[in-house]
Amino acid sequence: xPASSIRARVRAEMIDExxxxxxRHLATDGANLSLxxxxxxxxMASSAIYRYFPSRDDLLTAxxxxxxxxxxxxxxxxxxxxxxxDLRGRWxxxxxxxxxxxxxxxxxxxxxxxxPVPGYxxxxxxxxxxxxxxxxxxGILRDGLADGRLxxxxxxxxxxxxxxxxEIAAGFFPGLPExxxxxxxxxxxxxxGLISFELxxxxxxxxxxxxxxxxxxxxxxxxxxxxxx
Amino acid sequence: xPASSIRARVRAEMIDExxxxxxRHLATDGANLSLxxxxxxxxMASSAIYRYFPSRDDLLTAxxxxxxxxxxxxxxxxxxxxxxxDLRGRWxxxxxxxxxxxxxxxxxxxxxxxxPVPGYxxxxxxxxxxxxxxxxxxGILRDGLADGRLxxxxxxxxxxxxxxxxEIAAGFFPGLPExxxxxxxxxxxxxxGLISFELxxxxxxxxxxxxxxxxxxxxxxxxxxxxxx
DNA sequence: TACGGATCGAGAGCACTGCTCTCGCTTGCC
DNA sequence: GGCAAGCGAGAGCAGTGCTCTCGATCCGTA
Numbered sequence: 291x292p293a294s295s296i297r298a299r300v301r302a303e304m305i306d307e308x309x310x311x312x313x314r315h316l317a318t319d320g321a322n323l324s325l326x327x328x329x330x331x332x333x334m335a336s337s338a339i340y341r342y343f344p345s346r347d348d349l350l351t352a353x354x355x356x357x358x359x360x361x362x363x364x365x366x367x368x369x370x371x372x373x374x375x376d377l378r379g380r381w382x383x384x385x386x387x388x389x390x391x392x393x394x395x396x397x398x399x400x401x402x403x404x405x406p407v408p409g410y411x412x413x414x415x416x417x418x419x420x421x422x423x424x425x426x427x428x429g430i431l432r433d434g435l436a437d438g439r440l441x442x443x444x445x446x447x448x449x450x451x452x453x454x455x456x457e458i459a460a461g462f463f464p465g466l467p468e469x470x471x472x473x474x475x476x477x478x479x480x481x482x483g484l485i486s487f488e489l490x491x492x493x494x495x496x497x498x499x500x501x502x503x504x505x506x507x508x509x510x511x512x513x514x515x516x517x518x519x
Numbered sequence: 520x521p522a523s524s525i526r527a528r529v530r531a532e533m534i535d536e537x538x539x540x541x542x543r544h545l546a547t548d549g550a551n552l553s554l555x556x557x558x559x560x561x562x563m564a565s566s567a568i569y570r571y572f573p574s575r576d577d578l579l580t581a582x583x584x585x586x587x588x589x590x591x592x593x594x595x596x597x598x599x600x601x602x603x604x605d606l607r608g609r610w611x612x613x614x615x616x617x618x619x620x621x622x623x624x625x626x627x628x629x630x631x632x633x634x635p636v637p638g639y640x641x642x643x644x645x646x647x648x649x650x651x652x653x654x655x656x657x658g659i660l661r662d663g664l665a666d667g668r669l670x671x672x673x674x675x676x677x678x679x680x681x682x683x684x685x686e687i688a689a690g691f692f693p694g695l696p697e698x699x700x701x702x703x704x705x706x707x708x709x710x711x712g713l714i715s716f717e718l719x720x721x722x723x724x725x726x727x728x729x730x731x732x733x734x735x736x737x738x739x740x741x742x743x744x745x746x747x748x
Numbered sequence: 749t750a751c752g753g754a755t756c757g758a759g760a761g762c763a764c765t766g767c768t769c770t771c772g773c774t775t776g777c778c
Numbered sequence: 779g780g781c782a783a784g785c786g787a788g789a790g791c792a793g794t795g796c797t798c799t800c801g802a803t804c805c806g807t808a
Binding site for chain 1: 633683721732
Binding site for chain 3: 297
């Protein structure tokens with residue numbers, strides 16, 4: 291093992307600590323992360339941060355990437371705990387896991403799914419991790435189709451829609467009927483909307499019983515998809 | 520007419536011009552609106568802006584309020600153009616109007632429905648205007664129920680959900696079955712999710728045919744609600 | 749082991765932000 | 779015709795992201 295890895299190791303630790311402090315700041319102060327405040331918290335000059343992250347956006351990107359992975363882990367883990375054939379149970383577990391993670395990490399959720407920061411453009415590294423939750427959810431549908439517990443709906447899709455969805459299916463779920471994929475994406479869209487409404491205060495005065503409301507609404511989407519009760 | 524209104528009038532015009540310039544900045548530079556830049560554009564000192572808006576947040580609030588009203592106007596106007604009994608036509612018209620407005624005013628949409636600015640708390644003035652689009656959509660369901668073209672779904676809601684929805688119905692749509700309201704809110708949540716995904720770049724690499732995809736997905740929600748074809 | 753280059757932290761500084769305060773000037777009401 | 783209210787400009791404060799330079803330290807190599 292080359293001695294050079296000593297320096298590399300403390301550097302990696304430094305990067306981790308910066309990210310940890312930044313995450314803490316994100317949680318308390320909201321989305322406008324201040325590099326100087328992070329530096330202050332670590333007892334170092336603000337300029338020293340730039341030895342580790344070339345810009346504030348790069349730090350944010352690192353946080354976003356880790357957040358995507360954490361959310362993906364949570365959703366996949368929740369899905370994995372349920373019997374493979376219990377489609378509806380898996381669906382609810384995945385949805386709840388996403389919501390629970392979002393409620394536990396509201397600032398990071400806002401970073402992932404809120405309005406994009408003006409100048410900021412999501413680098414390509416983020417697109418795959420970002421797809422993990424929807425892929426997990428559609429994976430449930432694929433499994434259901436495979437073991438006959440779920441049937442493809444007989445929608446007739448407009449040709450451009452069918453073609454777009456066919457391309458997606460070809461890349462991730464070969465053989466999955468486009469009509470089912472469309473309904474799966476509707477479920478994912480609904481999940482995002484439900485979480486965002488709750489987190490961004492849209493349910494504040496109207497829906498006190500959030501847990502039950504969430505379960506019922508995701509259940510409606512399970513109905514739309516055709517998941518057996 | 521009292522002469523004092525002269526001063527009041529130029530003041531009102533000044534406020535309007537500031538808002539107009541701010542809206543332009545919002546459209547070009549994104550969400551981080553700079554008071555100083557607005558002042559520069561108007562050829563005045565930044566401190567002078569504070570004669571009209573006590574803080575940057577107040578200016579943002581004014582813009583948000585107007586944006587809510589504009590979106591509400593667009594949705595209601597679109598709904599009004601369709602035959603009252605054509606429930607599905609009204610549904611699609613309302614959805615498309617919201618999307619069209621959002622695509623035409625992406626920065627303002629992000630202001631309304633993106634992640635809330637950290638320190639910012641939506642004042643009560645905004646909650647009623649914010650409810651206009653969902654109220655319009657649920658209004659379509661109420662009309663359908665009234666003339667027998669739409670039936671209440673036979674969902675059995677968990678009691679807390681039923682109670683929360685009953686309270687909402689009592690306030691806005693007396694007599695509307697909770698199960699129908701729940702599905703209407705699912706449609707509204709879906710609409711928000713669809714627009715946000717499209718606007719925030721989530722469909723970039725996957726769905727080239729946005730219009731057709733949008734119509735199909737909102738059609739799926741119309742199916743879930745039970746709107747006749 | 750001694751050297752030399754890479755790495756690092758600190759500090760000063762630039763341009764920008766929101767916001768406050770003060771100082772005059774204009775304007776419009778009594 | 780005065781006089782107070784409203785208004786614009788400027789300076790200034792505290793904060794931001796980011797750059798540059800200057801020493802110090804460390805590590806691999808000769």
